[in-house]
Amino acid sequence: MVNIKRVPTYVQGLDENIEGGIPEKHIVLICGSAGTMKSSFTFNVLYNEALIGKTGIYISLEQSYGSFIEHIENMGYDLTRINLIHINELQNLIPKLQEFKNSNKGNLIIIDLGCIRKEVTDVKVVGNRSWMNVIKNIVLKSKQVLPCELLAIDSLSALYVLSKFENPRIELFFIFEFLRDSGMSSYLISEMPLDGSKYSQYEVEDYLSDGIIFLNLSQLRRTVVREIRVVKMRATNANNDVFSLEFKNAQFHALYGGKTPLL
Amino acid sequence: MRNIIYAFKKILNAKSGKIGEKWKYDVGSSMSSGPVVADIDGDGAFEIVTGTNDGKLIALDQSGKLKWSYSVTEKIDDLELMFLDNATINGIGNTPHTSDIFGNGKTNILFGTELGYVYLLDFGGKLIWKFKTEGAIRGGVICNNFGETEKKIIFGSIDKHVYCLTKDGKLLWKFNVDSEIEGSPTIVNNQILIGTNSGELVCLSKDGEFVWRFKTGAKITAQPICDLLGNDKMRIIVGSTDNYLYCLDFLGNLVWKFKTGGAIYGKVVVDDLNKNGISEIVFGSCDNFLYCLNHEGKKLWSFETDFWVVSTPIIFDIDNDGKKEIIVGSYDHNIYVLDSQGSYLMDYAPGISGTISQAGSYSEVMTQSPGKLIGKKLWQFNVEGIIVGCTVLGPDIVINTKKGHIKILSHQKNNTQKKEV
Numbered sequence: 001m002v003n004i005k006r007v008p009t010y011v012q013g014l015d016e017n018i019e020g021g022i023p024e025k026h027i028v029l030i031c032g033s034a035g036t037m038k039s040s041f042t043f044n045v046l047y048n049e050a051l052i053g054k055t056g057i058y059i060s061l062e063q064s065y066g067s068f069i070e071h072i073e074n075m076g077y078d079l080t081r082i083n084l085i086h087i088n089e090l091q092n093l094i095p096k097l098q099e100f101k102n103s104n105k106g107n108l109i110i111i112d113l114g115c116i117r118k119e120v121t122d123v124k125v126v127g128n129r130s131w132m133n134v135i136k137n138i139v140l141k142s143k144q145v146l147p148c149e150l151l152a153i154d155s156l157s158a159l160y161v162l163s164k165f166e167n168p169r170i171e172l173f174f175i176f177e178f179l180r181d182s183g184m185s186s187y188l189i190s191e192m193p194l195d196g197s198k199y200s201q202y203e204v205e206d207y208l209s210d211g212i213i214f215l216n217l218s219q220l221r222r223t224v225v226r227e228i229r230v231v232k233m234r235a236t237n238a239n240n241d242v243f244s245l246e247f248k249n250a251q252f253h254a255l256y257g258g259k260t261p262l263l
Numbered sequence: 264m265r266n267i268i269y270a271f272k273k274i275l276n277a278k279s280g281k282i283g284e285k286w287k288y289d290v291g292s293s294m295s296s297g298p299v300v301a302d303i304d305g306d307g308a309f310e311i312v313t314g315t316n317d318g319k320l321i322a323l324d325q326s327g328k329l330k331w332s333y334s335v336t337e338k339i340d341d342l343e344l345m346f347l348d349n350a351t352i353n354g355i356g357n358t359p360h361t362s363d364i365f366g367n368g369k370t371n372i373l374f375g376t377e378l379g380y381v382y383l384l385d386f387g388g389k390l391i392w393k394f395k396t397e398g399a400i401r402g403g404v405i406c407n408n409f410g411e412t413e414k415k416i417i418f419g420s421i422d423k424h425v426y427c428l429t430k431d432g433k434l435l436w437k438f439n440v441d442s443e444i445e446g447s448p449t450i451v452n453n454q455i456l457i458g459t460n461s462g463e464l465v466c467l468s469k470d471g472e473f474v475w476r477f478k479t480g481a482k483i484t485a486q487p488i489c490d491l492l493g494n495d496k497m498r499i500i501v502g503s504t505d506n507y508l509y510c511l512d513f514l515g516n517l518v519w520k521f522k523t524g525g526a527i528y529g530k531v532v533v534d535d536l537n538k539n540g541i542s543e544i545v546f547g548s549c550d551n552f553l554y555c556l557n558h559e560g561k562k563l564w565s566f567e568t569d570f571w572v573v574s575t576p577i578i579f580d581i582d583n584d585g586k587k588e589i590i591v592g593s594y595d596h597n598i599y600v601l602d603s604q605g606s607y608l609m610d611y612a613p614g615i616s617g618t619i620s621q622a623g624s625y626s627e628v629m630t631q632s633p634g635k636l637i638g639k640k641l642w643q644f645n646v647e648g649i650i651v652g653c654t655v656l657g658p659d660i661v662i663n664t665k666k667g668h669i670k671i672l673s674h675q676k677n678n679t680q681k682k683e684v
Binding site: 090091120128129130131133134136137138140166167169170 | 341342343344345346347348349377398399421460481482504526549
């Protein structure tokens with residue numbers, strides 16, 4: 001049996017059902033409709049990995065840094081325990097990362113791409129000049145300074161709007177190839193339609209990715225229950241059942257049927 | 264009985280030998296286009312010239328030894344650099360063009376780069392001139408004399424213009440097609456044909472005047488070709504990323520179209536494969552198939568690989584048996600050598616099905632007598648990388664892989680040692 005290194009989801013009750021976590025360097029879709037805690041789930045992984053000294057990059061394409069951090073602090077995360085590095089100017093990327101080169105703490109680099117877009121006005125984003133290249137270059141340059149092991153892109157839907165793919169099937173193949181070549185564990189947040197008819201916009205993401213984690217809001221009369229399910233996880237003997245998902249004191253819990261909800 | 268006779272015929276016609284690697288050369292960068300083979304320095308031996316994604320144009324001799332290398336180095340602002348693909352900023356994304364541009368008996372090399380420059384080098388790799396456009400040049404740069412004495416240089420740019428330069432690199436004219444261009448031009452009857460990213464095939468006069476345009480459903484990157492099809496009619500054939508192959512007359516009217524299941528990026532090849540005096544059309548598609556059509560656009564046969572077929576096929580007698588083979592590279596890392604005439608699908612021959620399961624037989628399970636014509640694989644060779652282009656060098660095949668390897672493959676009767684350069 002091959003000993004695969006894994007990155008936990010830090011969801012108590014779920015990791016035990018996927019052999020301890022997601023295999024390192026996997027590209028995983030975090031899917032769900034609005035309000036299913038996709039961003040929080042992903043942040044939770046990067047935060048907990050930073051607590052053990054690792055470095056992750058969280059690229060926020062829409063939500064501003066201020067709004068995102070307010071939300072995270074409100075959930076009870078202690079951000080003083082990690083190096084939270086806020087990047088809102090492309091020119092500052094390298095100098096800012098270099099400040100943390102010798103730190104003992106883990107790092108969470110938050111790229112506020114919405115803010116960067118407002119600042120950059122003198123580059124014509126046409127032809128071979130693209131925002132997709134900006135994302136790739138941020139990843140490559142960050143890796144040159146800090147040992148980045150995790151990457152989150154929030155969200156794929158926003159990336160598609162920004163990139164205006166002409167041939168998504170082919171362009172997505174090369175994006176996934178880039179992520180695979182980067183050697184990072186990648187978490188791609190995928191906005192699902194409300195009817196839950198597909199996990200990703202172009203559906204090719206489903207088979208290009210190594211794993212799919214589905215977050216859902218399930219309504220029973222007036223009660224809405226959060227749910228989590230591992231739809232697919234390569235190289236993992238995963239329990240694909242639906243778990244209730246609950247969050248308390250900066251900790252996610254996946255509950256199997258019959259257990260009393262925490263909240 | 265008919266089945267058994269057919270089966271033995273197949274065995275007797277089976278090809279021997281295998282495809283093997285003679286040598287490979289690591290260019291130290293990824294590549295996204297094929298090589299060109301020409302005797303550029305006039306020494307009687309061919310050179311292999313190719314461009315790399317890190318902006319090198321290299322020339323190798325036939326034994327895989329580097330003759331010279333030219334590096335493209337253009338300065339660029341740091342912020343703008345963030346918007347460009349670092350791996351291909353100075354990249355040479357299309358096959359270089361070789362021609363005696365000055366008419367002095369010496370070969371020159373033309374190529375375009377991702378930063379929007381066109382370069383002209385001499386046969387020894389020295390820069391003669393360069394010309395800047397406002398967008399990447401991803402299609403080929405070609406030259407033609409349009410029936411006059413001096414050659415002109417034609418290419419399209421991502422800046423939406425078709426350019427015509429003098430042999431000295433001065434702008435003669437440019438034409439705005441209102442769309443980015445990644446396609447390679449073709450000259451037919453002194454007119455220029457080029458595909459655009461808005462899906463149009465545009466025809467311009469040699470003086471840069473609009474003649475006609477034909478609209479397809481998606482981007483055209485494939486170079487159009489013009490050839491004689493049935494009844495000696497010259498036709499324009501071009502594939503589009505809308506999945507169709509189009510056949511047009513000289514006025515840009517549709518004659519027929521053929522639907523595949525994927526985008527068509529590569530140029531088609533036209534040849535009389537079955538020696539009946541009428542040409543067939545061979546091309547690959549991103550539905551993973553290589554297709555062979557007749558002159559009326561009807562499928563004769565197809566052959567499925569495991570991934571996209573983007574590069575242009577080669578038609579060539581690789582085993583020197585007097586019969587042409589079709590050689591095609593796939594994104595599945597394999598080069599396939601196919602019988603140019605296809606084969607009848609015979610799925611079952613009572614009692615001898617095991618014997619029939621030989622290299623060259625496409626079907627795995629045999630159940631029927633001859634019926635449907637299918638692609639017949641003769642040999643397959645794994646090159647350990649996505650194949651981005653190939654061409655012929657004497658009796659051998661030169662292939663470029665995305666990883667950055669140039670490999671020489673040949674038909675080998677016995678085991679041949681490969682060497683790494």
